[in-house]
Amino acid sequence: MPELPEVQTIAAGLAPVLVGKTIREIRVHWHRSVEGGSASALDCLIGKEILQVGRRGKYIILSLGGSPLCRVTIHLRMTGKLLFRLGEKDAPYVRVEFFFQDGSYLYFVDIRKFGRIKVWKPDEPMLPCLGPEPLDAKIVTELLLRLETPRAIKTVLLDQRVLAGIGNIYADEALHLSGIHPLTPARAIPHSKRCLLGRVIPELLGEAILHKGTTFSDYATPDNRQGEHRQFLHVYGREGGSCVKCGSVIERICINNRSSHYCPACQQI
């Protein structure tokens, strides 16, 4: 499940290879991987040069040349991968293939078919509903201090309109590091803990980027390598294990139909 650090790693791996390449052909094997469900939506990319590879929230952004300039976003959702080379088990799950004029390829592989590729119209605002990037402690802290909603803080952190790029893994980890129970209403979190959370989120994401992300099941870098951050997780996926801070047993509860992992001693409402 790629979240911000994983998508950042993927974009950083794609950029040096893809920039400067011109698309020769695109083959779509699963139409619904293309936003709108029509394979022909990608036809406008043929003959265009990739100028830039970036990231916004959990989206990879390709900027292509020509006139007008063209922008493409790719969301990997749960099982999406962008690969230069296919691993042994990837072949049956190739949904879209990009062929470049220099003879190289890029594969969009996606077991569960949730991932989406979207071409944006030239005058269309791109990804208008995303909140700010959570990589700057000042921005995140100020945003957290303004929260007055009664919604559970875990739900708020997963809301991409509030902050763009945090998913289930890093939400759980950030709340544990800050000593905040995931069900705490956002407006009930004391000032000091909001400031702490505001520092912890960018720090945690920054460290995960350095570790090239967290591989749980399907995430891989474009070189088909795994992330190294999993060994640093304190609560996510560790139900029944012991808390690294106090030794209590990590618990798992369901919030909004998603699992939340937390330490009942360190994180009290």
Added chain:
DNA sequence: AACAGCACCTGTAGGC
């Protein structure tokens, strides 16, 4: 405004 439920998908893990 908040939230619950569902749809999209398929591999994997568990029970019997």
Added chain:
DNA sequence: TGCCTACAGGTGCTGT
């Protein structure tokens, strides 16, 4: 072994 069910989860939609 083989069948069945539950589960994983990001986003977007509908209904309450």
